[in-house]
Amino acid sequence: MEPTDAQYLILNALETLDLLQFRLYDENTGIWLIITASSVLPRAYLLPNGDIVPGEWISE
Numbered sequence: 001m002e003p004t005d006a007q008y009l010i011l012n013a014l015e016t017l018d019l020l021q022f023r024l025y026d027e028n029t030g031i032w033l034i035i036t037a038s039s040v041l042p043r044a045y046l047l048p049n050g051d052i053v054p055g056e057w058i059s060e
Contacts, residue, residue, distance in 0.1 A: 001030040006050030 003025060014020035014036060022035040032046035033055075043055030 001027055001048075003030070003032070004048045004050070007032060007046050007048065010046055010050055010052065 011020065011023060011032070011034070014034070019036045019038055020034060021037055022033075024033045025031075026033070030048040033043070034046050034052075035043050041052070041054060044052050045055065046052055
């Protein structure tokens with residue numbers, strides 16, 4: 001599965017704002033794990049539709 005345009009737009013915005021610290025893409029699910037400099041949402045998942053959910057949302 002390829003990353004979506006919505007995901008790339010969000011990643012670019014986070015990089016532009018210097019908030020993105022780490023990102024990892026799972027090709028099987030199409031979901032990005034992102035770690036940001038935000039204290040509100042330090043770890044999150046970026047879904048293919050562009051939604052961002054807290055890191056605890058998906059069990060590992």
